[in-house]
Amino acid sequence: MSRFKSQDVEESVACNLIPMIDIMFLLLLFFMLSADMTQRVTEDMKLPLADKAIEDPKEKEGYETSTVNLICENDVWFVKIAGHGYPDWGHLRATLDELARLSPDPANKAGENFSSRAIMLRADSDAPYKEVQRVIQLCSTVGLYKIEVVAIKPTPDKV
Amino acid sequence: MSGSQDPNENPVGINVVPMVDVIFCLCVFFMCSMKFKELEGKFQSWLPKDKGQTTPMTKDTPIEEIRVALLWDKDNKTTVRLFGRAIIRDDAQLQALIKDSYADRVRSGHPETPVIIDAAEMVPWREVVNVVNLSKREGVDKIEFAAGKNYEAAKK
Structure with missing residues (x-):
């Protein structure tokens, strides 16, 4: 008799996995939906803080934008565009020139080669000014005159 | 999801343990790759179309600018x-x-007077952005960066 009783007890302690699976599915769904699986145009870096920076408007501003990241790896400052690094300034110039030609400014007069494309310049807060200046000069040379300097709006704990 | 776990009632029982393992792995992957987005903003800075790098100044040119110079102290960094x-x-x-x-x-x-930021080569970018931010706080619309070394010309 006692043997039967002990068997009953063992069976009743079976773990029900179904609620745990439900919760895990919900967690999985949440993480999958919040994950950014798009092509990364922005690099991880420490951006400068500025409370007066204008938030990116949700509606289109009437011009195309391209993101240019100025980052440092192994003490070398270089530009990354859409995940592609440009340690060589000649190649960078060619790419920027290509970008500029994709959207010529409709207000261009004869002989002008300005572009309506804006460059979102994301430069690391520690970047020496000369590196930023060089990127801006390069943009100006190929006709990209709309430069947007990206900064982080401070949250209360960062003020 | 609900159902009896008695194998006698449902002989085609599914072993859920491997599935739980896989979902755990997926959850861990997505949790590790998750990053909270920081709120980014931007300063629009249209470069002049009609001005070169050097604006000739004569002795009689009135100083119509507000200039902030940022110098780099090499010793103290x-x-x-x-x-x-x-x-x-x-x-x-x-x-x-x-x-x-x-x-x-x-x-x-x-009111169109610009704030000109004249920064040395090694000054960190955050210092320059900070001056832009302070100028914007005071409602200055026009902010210009003083032209430094012409890298494109220097290359030729």
């Missing part, structure tokens, strides 16, 4: 900020000086 000849101690002082100078320019009918 810090930025020295100058407004005119005054060394700036903190942000509040610089903001007050920009405010006063800009108010003067507006009173004299020149």
Whole structure:
């Protein structure tokens, strides 16, 4: 008799996995939906803080934008565009020139080669000014005159 | 999801343990790759179309600008900020000086007066953005960066 009783007890302690699976599915769904699986145009870096920076408007501003990241790896400052690094300034110039030609400014007069494309310049807060200046000069040379300097709006704990 | 786990009732029972393992792995992957987005903003800075790098200045050209110089102190690895000849101690002082100078320019009918940031090569970018931010706080619309070395010309 006692043997039967002990068997009953063992069976009743079976773990029900179904609620745990439900919760895990919900967690999985949440993480999958919040994950950014798009092509990364922005690099991880420490951006400068500025409370007066204008938030990116949700509606289109009437011009195309391209993101240019100025980052440092192994003490070398270089530009990354859409995940592609440009340690060589000649190649960078060619790419920027290509970008500029994709959207010529409709207000261009004869002989002008300005572009309506804006460059979102994301430069690391520690970047020496000369590196930023060089990127801006390069943009100006190929006709990209709309430069947007990206900064982080401070949250209360960062003020 | 609900159902009896009695194998006698449902002989085609599914072993859920491998599935739980896989979902655990997926959850861990997505949790590790998750990053909270920081709120980013931007300063629009349209480069002049009609001006070259050097603007010729004659002796009679009136100084119609508010210039902030950022110098790099190599020994202490810090930025020295100058407004005119005054060394700036903190942000509040610089903001007050920009405010006063800009108010003067507006009173004299020149609200288009730019703040020119003249930074040395090694000054960190955050210091430059900080001056832009302080100028924006005082409602200055036009902010210009003083032309430094012409890298494109230097290459040729």
